[in-house]
């Protein structure tokens with residue numbers, strides 16, 4: 001049975017992200033035309049005042065929140081830590097309580113002006129706690145007034161970005177994708193070699209010969225998160241075998257081999273240029289369809305910020321699950337779920353499929369056809385727990401905090417006897433692989449994890 005969650009820390013102020021150095025900040029600022037500011041604190045304050053006036057969610061958080069506390073029981077970072085500053089209402093208060101300089105006093109915040117001055121220490125506290133938020137939107141689902149703290153977090157992080165305070169991990173990933181077209185800065189030769197390796201493994205395991213296209217003309221372009229070329233090879237093999245069996249003519253691209261979009265975790269301007277680049281590459285390759293791989297926030301960014309741009313070019317954008325579901329329903333995809341017997345499967349929704357996107361029923365339908373039996377997690381669908389690595393928190397320095405956050409979904413799975421957790425998202429998969437060894441040790445258990453296309457791969461019969 002699940003263990004009761006206990007507050008391990010009570011104070012998580014020591015868990016600070018490592019910050020990007022000046023050279024890295026300068027590169028990122030140059031890419032989105034942000035000029036250096038003379039005074040970081042004053043400039044941050046100006047941006048917060050502007051956001052409070054113009055951003056509906058920030059305005060709501062500042063003016064409508066009645067401190068009812070309903071969001072506390074929903075927020076994984078508060079439930080895991082017990083630190084009120086690491087909660088939706090606490091994070092909101094860090095901004096709300098700012099006692100701005102006379103210059104701004106009364107103009108925008110009016111009666112909301114509190115009693116805290118923005119000095120360096122307070123600025124550091126804001127940076128720390130806004131980079132402990134998972135941007136999971138669980139609070140927004142529960143708040144009776146619809147205050148969405150994830151959007152407040154994104155807005156505050158955007159102001160932090162513009163004054164040069166960006167987590168080193170997030171900044172490095174954005175720099176990588178803007179320089180090389182993928183988050184891991186994998187060169188074209190490495191991508192090609194991984195794809196060929198996956199093709200050879202499929203031949204060995206299924207006795208099926210696949211022809212692969214890389215940067216070649218095709219009907220469709222497959223865009224997985226780059227982690228699938230590095231650590232989620234079974235997921236990659238799932239895409240490749242499925243598309244082959246269904247006879248879909250597709251190409252990989254080395255120019256934008258990335259579905260993830262870390263602009264969502266730091267600054268909208270970066271999200272926009274990353275989305276623009278993916279659209280340009282699709283147009284250049286002359287494809288009719290772009291197929292997105294398994295990635296929660298990547299799908300959210302793709303659905304909301306790439307598909308509208310693609311459609312203007314006459315290109316369609318779909319998730320691989322849409323294609324798999326259609327193929328199963330039309331009886332065209334041969335599957336043998338019995339090969340996946342032997343584990344007790346639990347499905348857990350990635351936040352950005354359930355609360356930020358619209359992929360709730362499709363993965364369940366597919367899972368029901370590739371395993372003989374599976375269970376839903378007790379906190380399911382819109383109430384799913386974040387993996388604990390969302391919001392760009394996958395950095396090494398935050399691992400102890402992430403492990404604490406992970407106890408929520410881990411014990412949820414164990415409470416229904418689950419031995420294998422399915423979370424079809426690149427961030428979830430990385431977070432699970434980082435935290436499961438220590439969680440299994442702590443709880444003397446042996447829970448395993450994977451994506452969903454991994455199981456599609458094993459269920460497709462060989463010849």
Ligand code: SF4
Nearest residue numbers: 065066068069071143
């Ligand atoms: S649930 Fe909404 S109104 Fe209540 S404390 Fe949280 S943010 Fe404020």
Ligand code: SF4
Nearest residue numbers: 075133134136137139
């Ligand atoms: S977005 Fe998630 S982690 Fe952030 S405050 Fe809301 S519930 Fe907590």
